[in-house]
Amino acid sequence: MDKLENAVLCNMWNDILQRFNRVSVALQAVDLDLCNAVCLVRSLKQYISGLRDQFDRFEMAGSNMSPTVSDVYKADKQRMKIRKRQADDSSEPDSHLPGRQRFSVSVFNVVIDRLVAELDRRYQSYNSTLQSFGFLNNLLTTMCSEELRLSASRLQKKYDVDLEADFVEEIIQFREFVVGLGVQQDVNTSPSAGDLLKLLRKRNMHTVFPNTDIALRLFLTLPVTNASGERSFSKLSLIKNRLRSTMQQDRLSHLTIMSIEYDILRALDFNVTIKEFAVRKARRKHF
Template sequence: MKGRHKGVQKRLLEMNPRAFYTPCGCHRLNLALCDMANCCPKAMSFFGVIQRIYTLFSSSTKRWKIFKDLVKGLTVKPLSQTRWESHVESVKPIKEQTSQIRDALYELANKSEDPKMKSEAESLALHELENFEFLLGVVIWYKLLYAINTVSKFLQSENMDIDVAVKLLEGIILFLEEFREDGYDKAMVEAKEMASTEYFRINYFLFIVDQARFSMTTRFEKFQKYEELFGFLFNLERLQLTDDEVLLRSCKNLESSLTHRGCSDISGDDLFSELTFLKCSLPREAKTTIDVVNYLKKMDGCFPNAQIAYKILLTIPVTVASAERSFSKLKLIKTFLRSTMSQEILNGLAMLSIEKEVTERLDYTDLISIFSSKTVRRVAF
């Protein structure tokens, strides 16, 4: 039988000299993996991150000990262009132990005295292993690599027949076609589960949301204080819905807040009496604070405490951005070509620029006449 096989091989070799020198099925699969890994920049970047994680830990016995102390399961593996299972073996530990490897990177960053290694570990932990796009890539690549590696193992069997190999290859192509249609959605679901079961949800999503809530609460705490003091004066509808007991308490609280060295700008009892009458006499069109102030001006001092309270309320700025624009105007007005500009001229030009909307409505004809009459010089002979 062996001699018969050798005779068949000899005749095939005479017909096609390259028949037995072309890459085998397993080699072809490995070349297909190499093509996949180098097909686009994101794929190359993904495996670059995998290799960086391995290199960081394996290049030092101290770093490898940190890895082994925190990662109890699979160890990270390097990539290889010739070892067929290297790709799937390098991705599997990252997929199965994302949180443990992330903890090891943070531990390495905390203990490392080398600024370069510290920066590399923090970058991998924060910008890669906590990146949802990277987690999605881990899921996608593992599914693809696992399927191809399974076929590769079957092809390496000693008793593998060519018809079975053809069917396996047809099966992997069919798998890729189906994976192209619905694989992304399934991978998204699994990546989301990884993100929620790992620290992604805690250290990223909840972290930024909680930080936003905390910042908004603390940084706008003053606005809440203003609402407690002046809330009953914000609009007519709210004033009318406030019962007398709550209104009196609010007036007393406002009097206390506006007291300085034993003197207060208003009287709480008088303000309560004025508001009790005012909320019944205000016209329906007076809905905003400014409308109420304009109405109080027409009353010519009949509601002195209410007028003072509303004026103080209107002096509280919601933002000072409009006032800060004046500083932004200076760099547009006083350039390096105008280094000899006097303070008076600078103030005048700044005022014209800041109040641009007002100056655009001015009649320049009268201004020019006034200016020319004041600057003319008559010489007496």
């Protein structure tokens, strides 16, 4: 642990993992919007990409990390190997990079570039989905009717089983309906898709705009991450331990749902449930 390379990597991963952890927690939120998810991933990608020019800062932090940390890279301490030349080899001398430059090029930059590539792949996946549904979040902005029709037509063709052909004209009328209610307060802002769905349900207009209701629900129920499936497996490992190896499937499923939806479970009033259970299970005879 007294090597300079390890100290530099410790400082680098400390900054990176802190940002990854905060973004990961935000992406696993139940009420996260896809637009916010795209912005989060894009900002994280730009942050990691900017660290490529911060090698000097990490090196300085690593050298000041402890008095026992060496100030010399391992490659500078090793004896230079002289390779035996063959008859067909070039006469040019072999290039030997200093330890600092070799570590920066072969380790630090490789890690940063790989992280940026993986984040870009995730960002492109999110952004392609957002391009189909993004107009629902900008419904009341300066988007003209032709642009709205074009965006709605692309979405209808992509989900032709769920959305009917009249969705294109329906969304135009829905925008005029929302504007008529005076929902929009600022010309540069627009209510989110969640606000529009709440308004649609509150006014009981989902029968008038059925395709718009379906499109908004499709957009709001898109899984931003696969955290729900991972959370189910992690909960199973906590519930069915070695002391509960004989548990039946029904009880295991019920306990898993209760553990996952603990926030809803804690908000319930169990007094009514206990009284109802007591009435059903009462065995006292009335004379």
